[in-house]
Amino acid sequence: MIKKLFGFSMSTWVGALLAFVLVPIASHIFPQFDLGIINYYYSIINILFTVLLLGLDQAFLRFYSELETEDLRRRVFVVNIGITIAVIVGLVLLCAPASEWISNWIVGENNPLLLPVMIAHLIGLVVTRYYCVLFRLRLSFWKFTIFSICNTLLLKVAYIAGAFFGRTAHAGIYTTAVIALLLSAILLIVEKNSLRIHRNIHVQDILRQEFKYALPLIPAMLIATLNNNIPTLFLRQFSGFESIAEYSVGVLLASCITLLHNGLNTFLEPYIFKHFETRKENIATILEIFSKLAYFVCIDVILVQEVFFLFFKREYAAVTAYLPILLASSLWYTLGDFYNIGVKIQKRTSLNIPYYVVGVAVNVVLCLGLIPLLGNLGAAIAAATASFAVSSLKTAAGNRCYDLRAKSKIAITGPILLLLVICVNYFLAGSMLRHVLIAVLWIASSVIMGIHKLFLDFFRAVKK
Numbered sequence: 498m499i500k501k502l503f504g505f506s507m508s509t510w511v512g513a514l515l516a517f518v519l520v521p522i523a524s525h526i527f528p529q530f531d532l533g534i535i536n537y538y539y540s541i542i543n544i545l546f547t548v549l550l551l552g553l554d555q556a557f558l559r560f561y562s563e564l565e566t567e568d569l570r571r572r573v574f575v576v577n578i579g580i581t582i583a584v585i586v587g588l589v590l591l592c593a594p595a596s597e598w599i600s601n602w603i604v605g606e607n608n609p610l611l612l613p614v615m616i617a618h619l620i621g622l623v624v625t626r627y628y629c630v631l632f633r634l635r636l637s638f639w640k641f642t643i644f645s646i647c648n649t650l651l652l653k654v655a656y657i658a659g660a661f662f663g664r665t666a667h668a669g670i671y672t673t674a675v676i677a678l679l680l681s682a683i684l685l686i687v688e689k690n691s692l693r694i695h696r697n698i699h700v701q702d703i704l705r706q707e708f709k710y711a712l713p714l715i716p717a718m719l720i721a722t723l724n725n726n727i728p729t730l731f732l733r734q735f736s737g738f739e740s741i742a743e744y745s746v747g748v749l750l751a752s753c754i755t756l757l758h759n760g761l762n763t764f765l766e767p768y769i770f771k772h773f774e775t776r777k778e779n780i781a782t783i784l785e786i787f788s789k790l791a792y793f794v795c796i797d798v799i800l801v802q803e804v805f806f807l808f809f810k811r812e813y814a815a816v817t818a819y820l821p822i823l824l825a826s827s828l829w830y831t832l833g834d835f836y837n838i839g840v841k842i843q844k845r846t847s848l849n850i851p852y853y854v855v856g857v858a859v860n861v862v863l864c865l866g867l868i869p870l871l872g873n874l875g876a877a878i879a880a881a882t883a884s885f886a887v888s889s890l891k892t893a894a895g896n897r898c899y900d901l902r903a904k905s906k907i908a909i910t911g912p913i914l915l916l917l918v919i920c921v922n923y924f925l926a927g928s929m930l931r932h933v934l935i936a937v938l939w940i941a942s943s944v945i946m947g948i949h950k951l952f953l954d955f956f957r958a959v960k961k
Contacts, residue, residue: 507836508642512649513753519654519807520749526660527669529812533665533738534744535656542615543652546622549585552711553577554630555718559633559710559770559841561704572700575692577707578627584621603737604666614674621677622651622956628684633692644684651677653749686847713846716853723857728876728885731864736872744873747816750805751823754795754831766838767920773842773899776830784835789946792911795828796918796942801936805811818926819877826881828915836858839899840891848894856887885912905947914942 523532557577564570591613594598600608608852647732655676656669729748732740769780799821806814840848860883867875871933892908895901918938925931942948 506844507524508645511642512646512653514750515646515650515779516653516753519657520746523654523657524746524810524813526657527664527666529739529742529810530665530737531669533740533742533745536749537729537738538603538666538670539652539656540729540745542618542622544719544723544726546619546652548715549588549619549621550581550626550718550881551584551596551701551708552708552714553581554626555714556707556711557627558634558766559628559844560691560707564703569700569703571691572694573629573703573707574627575694576700576704578623581623581627582620585623586616588936589616602733606794608667610671610820611654617678618651619677621674621679621681624650624681624684625651625677628688628691644680645912647680651680651816655751660722664800701841710844710846713848713850717851723860727857727860728864728868731868731874732873734860735868740873743816744876746809746813747873747877748822750816750820751827754824754827764931765801766841769838770842773838777899777901780838784838784901784960785907787835788832788907788911790949791828791832792907792915793802793939793942793948794947795824795915796935796939799918799922800932800939815873818923819874819913822874822877822881825915825919826877826884829881829888830910833884833891837891837895838899839895839897842913843898845898849891850897852887852890852894856883859883859886861942910945914938914945927954 504661527535554577557573559575561570562572584905593612596609596612597607600606600611604611627645629641632644651673655673658676659665659669659672662668662672670950726748729741729744765783773780802817802820803814806817809816837849840846860879863879863882864876867879869875870877918935921931921934921938925934
């Protein structure tokens with residue numbers, strides 16, 4: 498079990514590590530204005546990619562084991578990819594008459610190549626994402642690892658390769674699109690057998706089941722992307738691209754928590770779906786361990802965050818004031834998704850839709866009120882508040898469907914400890930006392946949550 502957990506999760510650990518390494522390098526290579534344009538473009542791509550997948554990748558993952566033959570699995574795989582790419586191309590064609598306005602909104606000038614570039618980037622993301630799911634289901638470890646890392650880079654930092662052609666936003670964006678197309682072409686050629694259908698198989702009933710499962714997931718996946726990107730959209734209106742560049746650095750660093758969550762889920766979700774009837778106690782124990790460790794590690798990262806920014810260009814040091822808030826935002830989203838697993842088990846994902854509406858509404862209202870007053874700090878507060886609200890609602894819904902309440906009071910003690918650390922970090926910035934108090938809180942979190950005992954419990958649980 499340990500081998501499977503850390504094996505298929507390795508791609509996300511590597512992806513997170515590469516993000517930590519490449520983002521500081523990018524801050525030195527690209528001017529802040531150009532980096533702001535690139536990051537804003539990436540924010541839009543992340544939002545579009547999340548929506549345009551239509552949740553079919555998750556549906557394929559959920560229903561794969563129920564598809565009886567390999568031909569049927571291939572047919573569904575091909576149809577899902579085809580539908581997604583058709584939706585992408587159709588949407589972009591519909592937007593073509595407004596291409597000048599869209600280009601000015603995203604990159605600050607009229608660029609007629611922007612829409613074709615976006616199509617190439619999105620198609621590359623779709624193809625790599627679907628094959629990652631397929632490789633995971635077929636237990637093709639190395640293929641899954643390599644292309645999962647590629648998919649992460651296409652979503653986060655592939656633009657840095659554009660520095661070989663020029664230190665401009667255009668170079669970064671164009672290079673990303675070219676890399677995306679090349680990767681998708683390689684996959685489609687090398688893995689062409691997965692596209693071969695030996696006979697005509699009707700999959701209308703399966704598609705109806707997939708869409709019934711998948712469409713409610715769109716808000717679920719969208720909220721993860723929107724939660725930190727809604728503030729970016731408002732910063733575009735109230736501030737310049739320089740502010741976006743700074744804020745996006747914080748978002749990308751914080752999103753490494755989401756990457757780690759995705760990595761854990763490559764093992765956890767299939768494991769839970771397979772054993773939820775017989776190993777409920779084990780599942781509850783594992784999730785409790787992850788929750789406590791998540792808070793413990795998050796506080797640790799806040800304690801040493803200034804070390805990361807020694808490698809950034811000096812003007813990005815201001816991110817340390819609100820990076821802990823963005824870390825909290827990603828952490829709360831992650832825990833909410835973990836404890837919402839009961840909704841997925843019961844295939845009642847539509848239950849979450851009202852919660853996502855609440856999250857978006859909270860985020861938008863707070864952005865409108867706080868960003869004009871506090872700038873990037875206000876954006877971070879809006880994202881974290883919305884994330885906490887959605888996480889609490891999703892956890893409650895998940896427990897109603899499949900009770901996984903933690904035995905400890907982690908749902909209360911974790912947020913309290915993290916909020917105390919955030920306040921100390923902000924109000925005592927630049928003071929030695931800040932480090933001392935955060936270190937005390939970090940040690941206190943270890944004692945209160947019994948971290949050392951958790952390691953022992955974890956190894957006992959995974960051996961069963």
